[in-house]
Amino acid sequence: MRTYIIPKLNVLLVALAVSVAAGCANNPENESVSLSQAQLGKLVLYAELKAGYLEGKYFNENPNIQVTRITVETAPKDESNPFNKFSPHLFNIDSVAEPRTMSAQFRVETGALNPDFHSLKIVEARGTIVP
Numbered sequence: 001m002r003t004y005i006i007p008k009l010n011v012l013l014v015a016l017a018v019s020v021a022a023g024c025a026n027n028p029e030n031e032s033v034s035l036s037q038a039q040l041g042k043l044v045l046y047a048e049l050k051a052g053y054l055e056g057k058y059f060n061e062n063p064n065i066q067v068t069r070i071t072v073e074t075a076p077k078d079e080s081n082p083f084n085k086f087s088p089h090l091f092n093i094d095s096v097a098e099p100r101t102m103s104a105q106f107r108v109e110t111g112a113l114n115p116d117f118h119s120l121k122i123v124e125a126r127g128t129i130v131p
Contacts, residue, residue: 030128032127033127033128033129034124034125035062035067039065040124042061043058043060043067043070043125044058045058045072046058047072048115049074049110049113049118049120050115052110052112052113054093054107054113055105055106055107055108056105056106057102057105058095058122059097060098060099060100061100062099063100064131065128066099066127066128066130067095067096067097068094068096068126068127069093069094069095069127070093070095070122070125071091071092071123072090072093072120073120073122073123074088074089074090074091074113074120075118075119076118076119077116090123091110098130099130
């Protein structure tokens with residue numbers, strides 16, 4: 001009695017490898033996604049306006065998202081100030097933070113934004129889902 005376990009196993013392994021490769025190419029875990037409001041709430045910004053720059057870092061509390069870009073809004077603290085008519089300002093910052101880790105330090109030129117009159121907050125972020 002002959003058994004053909006080895007050839008069938010090879011065909012099965014090839015089929016499995018092709019299936020896995022195709023799945024990885026279409027896997028949303030490899031694609032950049034916009035973070036939801038709940039996920040944005042798990043990003044903690046440690047930054048300040050200083051000498052014409054926005055400097056700082058952020059902590060990513062999300063357990064399964066690698067954050068790759070954040071958008072920081074500098075909004076006027078006092079809406080009635082006539083000098084704030086061109087606010088808020090948005091700054092896109094490419095800075096990676098793995099799940100549950102701090103990002104590297106970033107520094108973005110902002111121009112003359114007075115830290116006494118502007119507040120900072122993360123309003124958008126992009127990242128990838130990690131297993």
